[in-house]
Amino acid sequence: MQMDERKKKILRAIVQDYVNTAEPVGSRTIARKFDLGISPATIRNEMSDIEDLGLIEQPHTSSGRIPSDAGYRYYVDCLMEKTKVSEDEKEVIERETTQRIAEIQSVISHSSKLLSELTHLTSIVVGPDKGNSAFSQMHFLPYQSGKAIMVVVKENGVVENQIVEIGENVTAEELQRIANLFNHKMRGHSMTEVKRDFLHEIYNELSRQRYLIDHALELLTAILDNKPQESNKVYLGGTLNMLNQPEFQDVEKIKNLFQVFEEGDQIKQFLRPKLEGITVTIGGENIMKELKDCSVITGTYCVEGEPLGTIGLIGPTRMDYGKSMAMVEYMTRTLTELLTKRRRK
Amino acid sequence: MQMDERKKKILRAIVQDYVNTAEPVGSRTIARKFDLGISPATIRNEMSDIEDLGLIEQPHTSSGRIPSDAGYRYYVDCLMEKTKVSEDEKEVIERETTQRIAEIQSVISHSSKLLSELTHLTSIVVGPDKGNSAFSQMHFLPYQSGKAIMVVVKENGVVENQIVEIGENVTAEELQRIANLFNHKMRGHSMTEVKRDFLHEIYNELSRQRYLIDHALELLTAILDNKPQESNKVYLGGTLNMLNQPEFQDVEKIKNLFQVFEEGDQIKQFLRPKLEGITVTIGGENIMKELKDCSVITGTYCVEGEPLGTIGLIGPTRMDYGKSMAMVEYMTRTLTELLTKRRRK
């Protein structure tokens, strides 16, 4: 059996109505709300077929039908008409994001809030992945005796600082020399490259400060590669929106879901920046079984072709895929443009 | 009518049993569980009196009694025996906090998590209040053309950085001069003092860079006084614990509560660092009506007698006040000690 034109129309009607009302959709409802020119009885026959194809299902005998995961998948892939982001919404996004070019961090986190407000869903944004970011420059600043402030600037514009222990007998000049050497050798390189190619050189030239260099390298590695402190952090926005969804009126479900939210690491795992385009993961397609009643829509924002981080939306499987996808798509594009422009300046 | 010794015993029993079971407490239950040597009937008479005093109430006619806000207040003030933090718990706190002296920020945020784990309640920690923190030193580091990185160190050891726009034609030497001047004039002073006392001096000496100085001052003000970005931030821990409490099985209540959590500003408002000691705010005593079913226990951690930030617990009014208060008390003491030691080093 195949999905002929009429079946497609009916499935589309079911998905759209269910997304709106959150109630199982009956044949009568479709005949009334959507002008397909056929009677409820005919629709019933067709629905029976569509159910055999696995695209819709009945919560219990003799109730209306609801789309299955496969049904949503078919809808997203074949039936959905592309939604455009409205001019109003575009304006809001434009205004709200361009205001704060100053700090990359705050742009990112604000985007998350924005996205959730515009969609009434929960948004997730993963900050720039530091692993990909190269070293630009570093400085030591005097602090208390025996300590200094190490400031590291990365190529993506992020600035980090950290208080480091130095020996009592290390002079400012020596620190300066170390910084100069690092700046000279490392600019534009990632930590892995440095370790592979320049480490012995650095040791050779500064053998006296071995302890300090080890310490600094350790911190540099942490800052550049994988320190999950500031960026590469998961920003959630609008988690409360989930509580308004009728599918999450059960405290047990809420607990499960929020547990996932609270453990940012888990989410980060499967939000790895992907290739171009918008990814839609529906219900059971999610690896995390806690998200089996949710769909996740993600996009990747880039600078100069290089994927930086992920931005996404989480909602119940019953969500407005058209609008959500358009939103994520527009947001990634805005972020990409913004970051590219920023870089060029 | 007065609260005689027997009434006190009964009220204490009611509070303790209700805290444990979350079920209204009947006269029979008390007679069985607590060996007071009197019969249920007598207890009933006494309970009737205690109810007239407003310390307990009936959810509905002919059910057991539960403590009223006033009842909890009386319990906390007069009846409760002080709980001590167990040695095991002390050890955990010791171990977990001293591990990370390096960054004040991470100590604070970690404390929050720790507190919620040990109590199964929700913890709130407000980071060091920047308004009270004085300027220590600043530096400008070269960045891209037309921009520099401004690094500000505060007396409490927090280091902040920010990218600032400088004109194309400002040289490194001029920046250095500005920094020197600031460092010279401002060390040890708060932003308000600087504005009041030194602002005109600074302008006089550096009239040429007026634009840049204005900009820098603006940023400094933001960093030192009230920038709510990094510290002075509200850390919540164990918000999910609330979902396990039987009083929050209603999605509507959860929504209200989490709304309060999400808007950190509101919480900050009434978590202003107070004087010495532990503060307990019970149910309706809270200014925020969303917290009318919750009690809040807060303490203030200090460095050298100066209150820095607030640490606290939120739970249902039906909570173990003794343990919670002991916990908050011990935690503030630990933090205070830790921070003082750190400062002295």
Next chain:
DNA sequence: CGTTAGCACTCATTAAGGTCGAGTGCTAAC
């Protein structure tokens, strides 16, 4: 042969009635 009307059937939801039990207040006896 596809479409439709009619009809019996299913099943979640809701309301109404009934029982149970924990708990109270009151009274009278100890």
Next chain:
DNA sequence: GTTAGCACTCGACCTTAATGAGTGCTAACG
């Protein structure tokens, strides 16, 4: 002052019945 006894209250829980939206099947229609 304390306690036993008893009638009464009221939420919690179960059962039952009514309702209604929806289905599947069959037979008739064009």
